[in-house]
Amino acid sequence: MSDAPVSYAPSGGPDEVCSYEDTVAAYDPVLGLEVHVELGTKTKMFCGCPTEFGADPNTQVCPVCLGLPGALPVVNETGVESAIKIGLALNCEIATWCRFARKNYFYPDMPKNFQTSQYDEPIAFNGWLDVLLEDGSTYRVPIERAHMEEDTGKSTHVGGATGRIHGADYSLVDYNRAGIPLIEIVTKPMTGVGDRAPEIAKAYVGALRDLLRALGVSDVKMEQGSLRCDANVSLRAKVGDDPGSEAQQEVPLGTRTETKNVNSLRSVERAVRYEMTRHAAVLSAGQTIVQETRHWHEDTGVTTSGRVKSDAEDYRYFPEPDLVPIAPDREWVERLRASLPEPPAQRRRRLQETWGFSDLEMRDVVNAGAVELIEATVAAGATPAGARKWWGGELARRANADGRDLGDMGVTPAAIAQLDGLVQSGRLNDSMARQVLDGVLAGEGMPLHVADARGLAVVQDDGALTEAVNTVLAANPDLVDKIRAGKVQAAGALIGQVMKATKGQADAAKVRQLIMDTVAPEQG
Amino acid sequence: MSTLSRDDVAHLASLARIALSDAELDRMCGELDVILDAVATVQQAPTEGVEPMSHPMPLTNVTRPDEVKPSLTAGEALSGAPEAESDRFSVPRILDED
Numbered sequence: 001m002s003d004a005p006v007s008y009a010p011s012g013g014p015d016e017v018c019s020y021e022d023t024v025a026a027y028d029p030v031l032g033l034e035v036h037v038e039l040g041t042k043t044k045m046f047c048g049c050p051t052e053f054g055a056d057p058n059t060q061v062c063p064v065c066l067g068l069p070g071a072l073p074v075v076n077e078t079g080v081e082s083a084i085k086i087g088l089a090l091n092c093e094i095a096t097w098c099r100f101a102r103k104n105y106f107y108p109d110m111p112k113n114f115q116t117s118q119y120d121e122p123i124a125f126n127g128w129l130d131v132l133l134e135d136g137s138t139y140r141v142p143i144e145r146a147h148m149e150e151d152t153g154k155s156t157h158v159g160g161a162t163g164r165i166h167g168a169d170y171s172l173v174d175y176n177r178a179g180i181p182l183i184e185i186v187t188k189p190m191t192g193v194g195d196r197a198p199e200i201a202k203a204y205v206g207a208l209r210d211l212l213r214a215l216g217v218s219d220v221k222m223e224q225g226s227l228r229c230d231a232n233v234s235l236r237a238k239v240g241d242d243p244g245s246e247a248q249q250e251v252p253l254g255t256r257t258e259t260k261n262v263n264s265l266r267s268v269e270r271a272v273r274y275e276m277t278r279h280a281a282v283l284s285a286g287q288t289i290v291q292e293t294r295h296w297h298e299d300t301g302v303t304t305s306g307r308v309k310s311d312a313e314d315y316r317y318f319p320e321p322d323l324v325p326i327a328p329d330r331e332w333v334e335r336l337r338a339s340l341p342e343p344p345a346q347r348r349r350r351l352q353e354t355w356g357f358s359d360l361e362m363r364d365v366v367n368a369g370a371v372e373l374i375e376a377t378v379a380a381g382a383t384p385a386g387a388r389k390w391w392g393g394e395l396a397r398r399a400n401a402d403g404r405d406l407g408d409m410g411v412t413p414a415a416i417a418q419l420d421g422l423v424q425s426g427r428l429n430d431s432m433a434r435q436v437l438d439g440v441l442a443g444e445g446m447p448l449h450v451a452d453a454r455g456l457a458v459v460q461d462d463g464a465l466t467e468a469v470n471t472v473l474a475a476n477p478d479l480v481d482k483i484r485a486g487k488v489q490a491a492g493a494l495i496g497q498v499m500k501a502t503k504g505q506a507d508a509a510k511v512r513q514l515i516m517d518t519v520a521p522e523q524g
Numbered sequence: 525m526s527t528l529s530r531d532d533v534a535h536l537a538s539l540a541r542i543a544l545s546d547a548e549l550d551r552m553c554g555e556l557d558v559i560l561d562a563v564a565t566v567q568q569a570p571t572e573g574v575e576p577m578s579h580p581m582p583l584t585n586v587t588r589p590d591e592v593k594p595s596l597t598a599g600e601a602l603s604g605a606p607e608a609e610s611d612r613f614s615v616p617r618i619l620d621e622d
Binding site for chain 1: 535539540541578579581583584585586587588589590591592593594595596597598601602604607609610611612613614615616617618
C-alpha cells in the first residue's frame with residue numbers, strides 16, 4: 001500500500017466542475033455501485049460475539065475477532081442464509097460451491113491483518129434489480145455479485161483537527177464492529193443511464209434498502225452505517241441522443257473514480273452528479289482522469305482525492321484455510337427461496353390497490369420513500385389518505401428541505417396514526433394538526449400529549465362559539481349590513497375575526513354557518 | 525533459478541509494512557530465492573487431472589447457529605495491548621483513510 005496520500009487538486013484548491021447541462025450534453029455516464037450491508041444477525045460472521053450497535057468499546061470481542069493466535073473461526077449459519085436470500089431476491093444464481101478468501105492488508109482496523117471475504121467465488125452472482133424511477137419508468141440494474149465478508153473495526157484519530165487521519169498523532173481502535181457480517185453487493189457497469197445517472201443511482205440504493213428491509217436481513221440504517229455505498233463513476237464520449245443505443249455501447253468505458261462512503265440516499269445522488277461534472281471539466285480541458293478513490297464531503301458537497309487505486313489493490317487474496325467451503329445444496333436454496341417475502345414491485349401494486357391511491361399518488365409516495373412508513377401508519381390505525389397526506393406531503397417536504405431521509409425525521413408511524421386520528425375525530429383542524437406535528441418533531445411527545453400541552457382543540461362547545469360570533473357581529477354592523485345586502489363574501493372578514501378571537505381553535509365551516517344563520521338565515 | 529527481483533522484494537516489504545535496508549533487501553532476495561527454488565521442486569509433481577485443493581478435509585458447510593457466546597471484557601481484550609486509551613487499542617498513526 002502506498003504510504004503517501006496523493007492530492008490531484010491543483011495547489012490544493014477546489015476542483016473545476018462543468019455545469020450539469022454541459023456534462024450530459026457532451027458525455028455518456030456509466031455507473032457502478034458497491035453497497036455494503038451489515039446483516040442483522042445476533043452474532044458476528046465467524047464468532048459468537050454480539051453485534052449490538054453502540055456498546056462500550058471492545059466489549060463485543062473475543063480471540064477470533066481480535067485475531068489472537070490459535071483462534072479458529074466458524075461460519076454463522078444465519079449469515080450464509082441471509083446472503084443466499086439476498087442473492088435470490090436480486091435474481092442471482094447461487095453458487096453450488098464457494099470459498100472464503102483472505103484479503104490481506106496492513107491497517108489496524110482489522111487486527112488479523114486480513115479481512116475474511118470472498119474473491120473469485122462469490123455466493124451469489126449474475127442477477128438484476130428493477131428500479132422504479134420518478135417518471136414511472138423502470139431501469140433494470142445488472143448485478144455482478146453479492147459476496148460474504150466481515151466488517152472492520154472503528155478507528156478514532158487523536159490529535160488531528162478534523163478527526164480525519166491527516167495530522168493525527170495516533171489512532172484508537174474499537175473492534176466491536178470487526179467481524180460483523182457484511183454482504184457486498186456489486187453492480188455490473190450501469191450503462192444507458194444518460195442524464196438520469198444521479199437519479200438512477202439514488203433510486204437503486206433506495207430500492208435495495210427497501211428490498212433488504214423487506215427481507216428482514218438488516219436494519220439498513222444508513223445513518224448508523226449498516227448500509228453504505230461506494231459510487232463508481234466514469235464518462236465516455238456521447239454518441240447521439242439515446243444513451244441506450246448500440247453505437248453508444250460500443251464506445252469504450254472511460255477511467256472511473258470510486259467515491260467512498262456515500263451514506264445517505266440524497267448524498268448518492270449528489271456525489272454522482274458532482275463526480276460527473278468534475279470528470280467533465282477534467283476531460284474537457286484535455287486532461288485524463290486518474291483512477292483513484294475519492295472522499296465525499298457531505299457538508300460542502302464535493303469529493304476530494306483519496307488514494308491511488310493500483311497500489312492499494314494488491315491484496316494478495318488466497319483461499320481462507322481456516323474455513324471450509326460453502327456448498328449450498330439446492331434443497332436448502334429452494335427452501336430459502338420459498339421463504340422470501342413478496343417482491344417490492346408486486347407489493348407496491350397490491351398496496352396501491354388496497355389503499356385506493358391513484359398511479360400519481362402512489363408514485364409520489366414511492367419517490368418520497370414513504371411506502372413502508374405509510375404501511376406501518378395504516379397498520380397503527382390511520383386512514384390511508386391521512387397517512388399519505390402527512391408522509392407524502394408535509395413530512396416529505398420538511399425532509400427534503402432538511403436534506404434528510406423520511407425515516408430519520410424523528411416521528412414514528414404510531415405518532416402519525418394518532419395525529420390522523422385526532423383530525424378524523426374532529427379534535428384538531430388542519431392548521432392545529434400542523435402545529436402538533438411541529439411539537440412532535442421538536443421532541444415534545446406524542447400528538448395527543450402535544451395537543452393537550454399546547455391547548456390545541458377545535459372548539460366544539462357551541463355556546464362559547466356563538467358568544468364569540470355575536471361579539472364579532474356586534475362590533476361590525478357595516479359588514480353585517482353588507483351580508484344582508486347580498487354581499488356574502490363579506491362574511492370572510494367576520495370569520496377571520498372569530499377565528500382570531502378563538503385563537504384558531506374553531507372550525508371555520510361551523511363559524512361561517514353560525515354567522516349566516518344569525519345574519520341572513522335565508523341565504524345560509 | 526532466480527525468480528525474485530530486488531524490486532519484487534521491496535514491493536512485498538512495503539505491502540507488509542516492513543522497512544528493509546539496502547543490505548537487507550539483497551540478503552532477502554537471496555533467501556527468498558532459496559525458498560522459491562524449494563517450492564519449485566514441489567511444482568514438478570505430476571498434477572495432471574488432479575483437482576486443486578485448498579483444504580485437506582473433504583468438508584463443506586461447517587457452520588454454527590447464530591447464538592451469542594460470552595465475549596471478553598474490555599480489560600481482558602486490552603490486556604495484551606502495548607498501548608491503550610479509553611478502552612481502545614492505541615496504535616501509531618497510519619497514513620490512510622478509515
